[in-house]
Amino acid sequence: MVETKKHVKFLQRHLLLLPPKAQSQDPNKLGIVYYAIAGLALLDESALSAYTKNKDWIYKHYKEFDPPSNSKRIAGFIGSQLLSLDGQVTINLSNTLFALIILNIIDDCDGRSKNINYEHIRNFVSQCQVPNGQFVSSLDSFTGLPSRVDSTDLRYCYIAVAILYFTGCRTRANFDKHIHVESLLAFVKSQECMNGGYGEYLEAHAGYTSCALSLLKLLGCEAELTESFRWHTITWLLDRQVSNTGCMSLQEDNQNYEQDDHGGFQGRENKFADTCYVFWCLNSLKILSPDNWKSLCEINIAKEFLMDKTQDKLLGGFSKTDVDDPDIYHTYLGLASLGLLDGSLNGELCIPTKYQPR
Amino acid sequence: MMSEFDVSLYSDIEPLPIETGLDNELCQIMYTDEYKQVIGIARRLISNGEFSERALDLTSCVIDLSPAFYTIWNYRFNIVTALMAVSGDIEAFLNKELDWLDEVTLNNPKNYQIWSYRQALLEVHPNASLKRELPVLEMMIDEDTKNYHVWSYRKWCVQKFNDFTNEFQFADSLIEKDIYNNSAWTHRMFVLKNLTSNKNEDNWNEQLKKETIDFEIEYAKQKITLCPQNVSSWNYLRGILDKYFDEDYTINGIDEFAIQYIDNIFEKNESELTETNSTNLPQLKSSYALQFVADGYSRIPDKKNMAIKAYKSLSIKYDPIRRGLWNHMISKLSA
Numbered sequence: 001m002v003e004t005k006k007h008v009k010f011l012q013r014h015l016l017l018l019p020p021k022a023q024s025q026d027p028n029k030l031g032i033v034y035y036a037i038a039g040l041a042l043l044d045e046s047a048l049s050a051y052t053k054n055k056d057w058i059y060k061h062y063k064e065f066d067p068p069s070n071s072k073r074i075a076g077f078i079g080s081q082l083l084s085l086d087g088q089v090t091i092n093l094s095n096t097l098f099a100l101i102i103l104n105i106i107d108d109c110d111g112r113s114k115n116i117n118y119e120h121i122r123n124f125v126s127q128c129q130v131p132n133g134q135f136v137s138s139l140d141s142f143t144g145l146p147s148r149v150d151s152t153d154l155r156y157c158y159i160a161v162a163i164l165y166f167t168g169c170r171t172r173a174n175f176d177k178h179i180h181v182e183s184l185l186a187f188v189k190s191q192e193c194m195n196g197g198y199g200e201y202l203e204a205h206a207g208y209t210s211c212a213l214s215l216l217k218l219l220g221c222e223a224e225l226t227e228s229f230r231w232h233t234i235t236w237l238l239d240r241q242v243s244n245t246g247c248m249s250l251q252e253d254n255q256n257y258e259q260d261d262h263g264g265f266q267g268r269e270n271k272f273a274d275t276c277y278v279f280w281c282l283n284s285l286k287i288l289s290p291d292n293w294k295s296l297c298e299i300n301i302a303k304e305f306l307m308d309k310t311q312d313k314l315l316g317g318f319s320k321t322d323v324d325d326p327d328i329y330h331t332y333l334g335l336a337s338l339g340l341l342d343g344s345l346n347g348e349l350c351i352p353t354k355y356q357p358r
Numbered sequence: 359m360m361s362e363f364d365v366s367l368y369s370d371i372e373p374l375p376i377e378t379g380l381d382n383e384l385c386q387i388m389y390t391d392e393y394k395q396v397i398g399i400a401r402r403l404i405s406n407g408e409f410s411e412r413a414l415d416l417t418s419c420v421i422d423l424s425p426a427f428y429t430i431w432n433y434r435f436n437i438v439t440a441l442m443a444v445s446g447d448i449e450a451f452l453n454k455e456l457d458w459l460d461e462v463t464l465n466n467p468k469n470y471q472i473w474s475y476r477q478a479l480l481e482v483h484p485n486a487s488l489k490r491e492l493p494v495l496e497m498m499i500d501e502d503t504k505n506y507h508v509w510s511y512r513k514w515c516v517q518k519f520n521d522f523t524n525e526f527q528f529a530d531s532l533i534e535k536d537i538y539n540n541s542a543w544t545h546r547m548f549v550l551k552n553l554t555s556n557k558n559e560d561n562w563n564e565q566l567k568k569e570t571i572d573f574e575i576e577y578a579k580q581k582i583t584l585c586p587q588n589v590s591s592w593n594y595l596r597g598i599l600d601k602y603f604d605e606d607y608t609i610n611g612i613d614e615f616a617i618q619y620i621d622n623i624f625e626k627n628e629s630e631l632t633e634t635n636s637t638n639l640p641q642l643k644s645s646y647a648l649q650f651v652a653d654g655y656s657r658i659p660d661k662k663n664m665a666i667k668a669y670k671s672l673s674i675k676y677d678p679i680r681r682g683l684w685n686h687m688i689s690k691l692s693a
Contacts, residue, residue, distance in 0.1 A: 015385055018385055020387070020390045023387055025426070027428060082376050085401055085429075090429050092428065138428050140432055147428070147432045194597040194601060195596060201514075201548050202547050202548045238680055243678075246645055246672075247587050247645035248677060250587040255536060268504070270539070271540070292686075298682070
């Protein structure tokens with residue numbers, strides 16, 4: 001049973017006053033708001049109305065700039081007032097996506113708010129693309145050029161594409177107006193791993209795999225996958241479901257194997273099962289096999305893993321594994337996994353379907 | 359930790375505090391006094407565009423408090439490039455910066471901002487070397503043997519310096535420690551793929567390439583013998599066969615090697631391969647061996663029936679959680 005009331009309270013608590021240890025999350029505070037608001041939207045619609053008034057506070061994170069290096073005006077969101085610095089380009093891709101999702105849920109604006117300029121946001125995304133097709137998540141705050149110290153990987157590629165989707169891009173031609181899709185696709189392809197899945201330098205990772213497949217889906221480019229790689233990836237993903245039956249129990253000497261993880265998903269080979277990978281794996285499987293992903297894997301056992309092992313029945317929330325304390329990130333991804341299974345969540349945008357952009 | 363915060367250095371700076379107590383604010387953080395003070399000064403220095411020694415010291419304090427603060431990393435890099443230009447000795451200046459970063463790295467193993475910052479430093483360093491990077495990488499991997507960012511950075515480094523000399527041995531030492539370490543196995547594959555790629559044609563003639571690949575197959579087999587139910591070593595073997603042998607899982611009698619782990623499953627008739635009879639089937643040491651043979655045989659027309667039997671046994675006994683997959687394979691072969 002899903003402890004709905006307790007989860008609602010858990011999420012609401014995270015929107016109140018936070019203790020000093022949350023300082024380390026200050027730069028990406030809108031992430032906490034996103035997980036909590038989107039989680040509430042999945043659990044209890046009626047709990048949301050209390051937060052419509054907070055939209056003006058969200059809009060306070062919206063910033064526009066005329067960077068010296070670019071003739072086009074750019075715009076996006078900062079993660080918290082920590083980054084509100086006049087004249088400094090401090091917006092980043094992650095917080096821009098978080099804000100767009102939050103606003104789609106709490107601001108009844110049909111996805112089109114008069115307070116923000118989608119064209120300028122798309123210019124920002126365009127500015128974050130670097131020559132090899134990848135994206136940085138932030139710009140040099142002084143020049144507005146792509147930051148030289150930022151990592152570039154599939155996460156930011158995904159976020160860039162998702163932002164363009166939220167701000168109206170639906171066709172390949174649309175996307176091409178703002179980013180170089182071909183070089184992005186070439187980069188995504190370079191991250192394909194030999195046994196299926198995506199990752200850096202041949203180590204496949206379920207999180208990167210979900211990012212890659214979600215962005216291909218949003219771009220309408222799933223057909224770019226070869227049949228062989230598609231099938232390798234399906235097999236690789238199914239293989240991430242941890243089991244204690246058959247020969248799988250013969251791993252007593254594996255330090256990262258736990259019989260109790262049965263039914264959960266791991267992010268990589270020979271790792272413990274983890275709540276968030278249930279989402280990353282199922283979302284990937286759904287994209288690759290929309291018609292029979294639910295019969296290919298054992299979704300009921302995956303659900304049991306979430307309900308019985310990582311759901312905190314006392315405090316509410318979900319934890320990473322059965323030995324951790326619940327946290328906001330794993331709580332949302334636990335709920336998102338359940339939402340994916342019952343059809344109430346759009347996996348490639350990771351937003352409740354009711355609030356997905358039209 | 360590493361940077362003592364000395365407020366007297368900044369007595370001329372009027373802090374720029376974070377605006378709080380806004381209407382309808384969510385997730386308000388109870389900032390500590392230290393955080394408010396350090397961040398207030400840092401925000402002012404960034405706004406002023408001050409690139410100085412004291413600004414460098416301050417970013418170090420901010421990074422201690424908030425390692426995910428991307429603007430500070432970017433600011434620090436700007437300070438470093440400004441100061442190194444006037445330092446008179448760019449190399450010494452950047453080495454000092456790398457020393458500082460080593461310490462931050464060891465204290466924040468999970469922070470991924472560190473690695474891209476490190477890459478940026480190496481890109482501007484006039485005399486960067488792999489040797490300088492190896493000790494901190496070894497310490498980090500020692501502490502967390504599957505840390506994805508550390509492994510990625512190591513691979514970025516060996517590729518940048520095109521120096522793969524230590525890498526087989528390094529992967530081997532980690533596999534020796536934990537045969538299930540998938541990062542070590544995929545590192546080995548990364549090394550093999552790079553060494554045998556066309557880029558390395560000068561040093562790698564066909565004979566050496568063949569010997570290396572043969573050696574790696576033997577290596578995988580030997581590790582499988584030690585621990586047959588290990589997905590990483592089987593995936594390594596499959597990777598080699600997929601890449602170099604066009605997915606042929608029967609070359610050099612390698613199917614015979616796998617078959618020794620699956621008893622005489624192929625001799626069972628169909629009525630024996632049922633769920634109700636599954637308790638009478640033998641105990642096997644490796645479902646991966648069975649899957650390997652099944653996948654290999656499914657591509658050979660006259661061995662399809664054996665493949666079906668193998669998938670069937672996986673489904674009913676040896677790896678039942680994936681029966682959806684096995685049944686799908688069976689119906690594909692039966693079609």
